[in-house]
Amino acid sequence: MTTIESSQETFEQGQVLLEAKNLKKYFPVTKGLLISKVTGHIKAVDDISFELRAGETLGIVGESGCGKSTTAKMMLMLEEPTEGSILFKGDDVHHGGAGVRKSYRSSVQAVFQDPWSSLNPRMRVKDIIAEPMVINWNITKAEQQSRVLKLLNDVGLNEYHSNLFPHEFSGGQRQRLAIARALALNPSVIVLDEPVSALDVSIRAQIMNLLKDLQAEYKVAYMLIAHDLATVRYMCTWVAVMYLGQVVELSPVQELYNNPSHPYTKALMSAALPSHPDTEQEEIILQGEVPSPLNPPPGCYFHPRCPDAMDRCSVERPEVKEIAEGHTLNCHLF
Amino acid sequence: MAADLSGIVIAPPTFGEKVAGIYRKLKRLPVIPVFLLSLVVIAGLFAPVLAPHDPEKGDLRERNIPPAWSSGESEPKTVVERMSINDRATSVTLSDAKKVNPDAQIGDQIDIYTRPAGSTKFLLGTDHLGRDVLSRVIYGARISLLVSIVTLAVGGSIGVTMGLMAGWYGGAMDEFLMRLVDIKLAIPLILIALVLVITLGQSLWIIVTVLCLFIWPRFARQVRGEVLQLKHMDYVSLAKVSGASTARILFIHIFPGTINTLIVVATLQVGIVILLESTLSFLGAGVPPPTPAWGSMVSDGRDKLAGGVWWISTFPGLAIMITVMSLNLFGDWLRDTLDPRLRQLE
Amino acid sequence: MVTTDTRIDTEVVLSVEDLRTHFTTRWGTVKAVDGISFDLRKGETLGIVGESGCGKSVTMLSLMRLIPVPPGQIVSGKIVLDGEDIVPISEQEMAEIRGSKIALIIQDPMTSLNPVFSIGNQVEEAIEIHQDIPKQSIMDRALEVLRKVNIPAAETRVKDYPHQMSGGMRQRVVGAIGISCQPQVLIADEPTTSLDVTIQAQYLKLLKDIQKDSDLSIIFITHDFGIVAKMCDRVAVMYAGRIVEHGSVRDIFNNPSHPYTEALLASVPRMDRVVDRLFSIEGQPPPLHDLPVGCAFADRCPVVMDKCRESYPEIKAVSDGHTAACWKVE
Known part of the structure; x- marks a missing residue:
């Protein structure tokens, strides 16, 4: 696995590439000055499962604190899951051997939200983009540089940019550089953590279109973390809606937007801003705020804010049900 | 409330603007301190050429001669x-x-x-052993320079390594290293130095060791603080995602980010080192005689002050003061120039 | 949603005429706001939309007379608030007006509240500055405005400090301070960007309710056309320091007449329908210290003509109450 060509086995479009199984991430909360005692756990991610298929885009939407960023971090091996596993092409990543980890590292890359923090200000563009190759591939400097130039070209920048430093670029251009770096290893998955929300409106469309074009060219699967339902609709093939550390609804994108079923998903869609002043929207204003993940409510986590809550919702945790092909949700209404 | 001026500066600076920027910074360069510091450095480097006499030998018949302008x-x-x-x-x-x-x-x-009246043979006079004060002050710069460089190199490296480890690993490692810093702050190092000299005898290496022990915590704290900020930058996470080793992250992504701070800390610490070295020499725990060190020269002239022989202590004392003050002024300028937060305000 | 398109019948509370605010920097004169005019009527919501650096924040600061001088300076124009031009008046007189006639809610509720005072104190202070009434009435009034912004259990929460509240609650307190002295004009500078969608929906509804109750005029500074669609009666689209299009919200959405507005609307993904490919405006806005002679959008414009690069287009009426600054408009 040392050259550009052989770095990636071809995976058929639609085959399951990455699988999260019952992932949990609990952060201990400690108390006490000298002898600290664990007094509870913040259940940042509480038993979620999903699949990511080759060449497709899975969107993870939710409000702040719903666990979507922690999920992204676990997928990037920046956090160890408390329980559960991540399978990459069938191999367990966190419990597998060094070989599995290494191949995972070079196959899963990331683009983050803040283009001002994601590029080392002291490195030249060519070194930033080449870094993943320097670490993972055994190729010559000349090969690296010619690939850097190709990547720059692919993300819509010029060759002369390779000698500049990051501060010489605007936000949108910096996000292009971050994308070029993420593509350097020909990865099979890129985790996109809010890739456009820090950018100006007129630049967002450039970057989203670029990401779509590159997906087709590089045959890469995306896992898109976002809070904006419209962005998710434009970019994704599958959507998982998260609330308080759980996936409450998971569905192919068309199905979800035509037939949103979980009361939380419906509320989220009604709260989203309209695209036109005459857009008719069902007005569901959720009362209160998201409860603390330190002490989630019993039963269904959403029941204290749910407009359709029933008696059993406060006692019994709902099971996962499939209501249409690929469309699953956790709710007692179904 | 500041106006949102983001988006105003979109074009990268041209070559002309860069030159203008460098010029603007240099315009505020503290000229006098830099000039005085260069004098000290030149004196240290070229002492054998510049010194008119042998600093360690004197004629007792020519002792206590006042500076040249004194009429006797x-x-x-x-x-x-x-x-x-x-x-x-x-x-x-x-x-x-x-x-x-x-x-x-x-x-x-x-x-x-x-x-006796002063003579042009000894511009700053001679000491109680007939040695030329000017030559000794010039050679004293050499000792101060040597001690500062060695101490900074050794103590600075220890401090930087400790700071990097504490900041990066956090947790127990951080606790341990930072408690070491606290312990250092609680130990009277001058006392330790005196004890060491009494038991082991005077040597340059003892004072360098003591000075290293004295300065590393400052470096460790500063670097730790920087690392704590830098390790949360997204480019560090991205390096991890690309499989970079901890060593690579620390040396390629984190350490370069601390260099600006290090330069400032080092400049300010040199002043402290010179002051401390002088203090130790003054107390007789410093550089062994007859090597001329500013501190021991001040000490030598101390009991002659009452007899009107002021020049033996005053000139090395002035040298210490000028050097330390210039270093501090220069260090302040460096900090203001290198701090990106202050750079915005230009 | 029922909104009246234009309220020609009601009185104008704020009128801006040819306002120019420039900054002197080492790159030259930055024309952050360069000749904008608009009227705000009683009970109306005007949206000022644009990207960062388009001059919308400087407009807001100019209206509040909070431009840092130097480097900034309102070089010409009039800002007539309640019949009085506030550009030439003294800082002291302006301080009287700020808060009582024109108030501001800014984006970050964390920095606009003082962490060492309780929220009750901060609302009381805002009232005390402008109203000479006894202490007890001030406290009653503070409680009243906190209730008005739907702070649950306001009687007990007045003693809370900002860090004890969630982002949504903090932004409500900022809102309470804004409306505490019953201003005629409220400027809201991206008040919901740091909030989650469901909390944003709560907050926007609250603003609408308050507006309905008190006939408040609101200027919404935003980059998000969604907020405009939901909240505003009229819209001014800004680009490179000037208003390029101005009209009722339906005029702008149904018949965008400046290529920039058109492109911006087409570049936003939609939740209500499948979009195959977004329209993307290539390039970046020009630097404000080095604007081209003609139209500032010319380099990015899909329908640019030679004329566009030669001179800046005049503002022309597209229809009644709808204007655009583009040579294409006949």
């Missing part, structure tokens, strides 16, 4: 055959008087020099 002092005294204790201040023996004036007779009033 004389007092009229009565020449007597034999001197009684009470007359000491007002009389002089015949044999001594004949050295000044061979025609002296008993009972004459004669002008006797209580202190």
